[in-house]
Amino acid sequence: DQQVKQNSPSLSVQEGRISILNCDYTNSMFDYFLWYKKYPAEGPTFLISISSIKDKNEDGRFTVFLNKSAKHLSLHIVPSQPGDSAVYFCAASTRDSNYQLIWGAGTKLIIKP
Amino acid sequence: GAGVSQSPSNKVTEKGKDVELRCDPISGHTALYWYRQRLGQGLEFLIYFQGNSAPDKSGLPSDRFSAERTGESVSTLTIQRTQQEDSAVYLCASSLERRWRETQYFGPGTRLLVL
Numbered sequence: 001d002q003q004v005k006q007n008s009p010s011l012s013v014q015e016g017r018i019s020i021l022n023c024d025y026t027n028s029m030f031d032y033f034l035w036y037k038k039y040p041a042e043g044p045t046f047l048i049s050i051s052s053i054k055d056k057n058e059d060g061r062f063t064v065f066l067n068k069s070a071k072h073l074s075l076h077i078v079p080s081q082p083g084d085s086a087v088y089f090c091a092a093s094t095r096d097s098n099y100q101l102i103w104g105a106g107t108k109l110i111i112k113p
Numbered sequence: 114g115a116g117v118s119q120s121p122s123n124k125v126t127e128k129g130k131d132v133e134l135r136c137d138p139i140s141g142h143t144a145l146y147w148y149r150q151r152l153g154q155g156l157e158f159l160i161y162f163q164g165n166s167a168p169d170k171s172g173l174p175s176d177r178f179s180a181e182r183t184g185e186s187v188s189t190l191t192i193q194r195t196q197q198e199d200s201a202v203y204l205c206a207s208s209l210e211r212r213w214r215e216t217q218y219f220g221p222g223t224r225l226l227v228l
Binding site: 002004006009032036041042043044045046049051089091100101102103104105106 | 117122153154155156157158161172204206214216217218219220221222
């Protein structure tokens, strides 16, 4: 039973446009969400996070939106750059399980020149 | 400074053999995690170490899997009598401590293929 789902295995976006990556979750106890980015042959690197007390968090070109009622979060990248081409993982945790992250399967983002 | 390192980067083994995977965490990080990522899936938690506390082994899929950590340094993940379903990328991560919202830093992983 997947508690964190990324339903799009891949996404192709033109350079300069907005990339929107989506993530859905089923466990209403999740209260902290993270996005990690992974290049081939490297480990995931932390990108941005959001607490459930917020509905938006912004860091430069990256913005994460959280819709708790829909149990949905999204990562927006504006403008998209070639170096953004990577696999993006959504992960979630609860305060009670403060180190165990539940991960989605990832979305491969391809930025076309 | 040096990040998390893992060795070997790739390992091909025959079914039934034992394998040992190594992780060197970031110096000063007390928390260490092992994950497994099967093809097309998300990361699956295996085991967690925090300082000298007893490890959380709740994610280990079977008793063929075990892990050790010496103090706050190197960790080894051992898979005995490997099976084809053990083929995956094994990722190690470390963080400053066990704490809500503490960022985990990952190594590049070990790609294990069991023939």
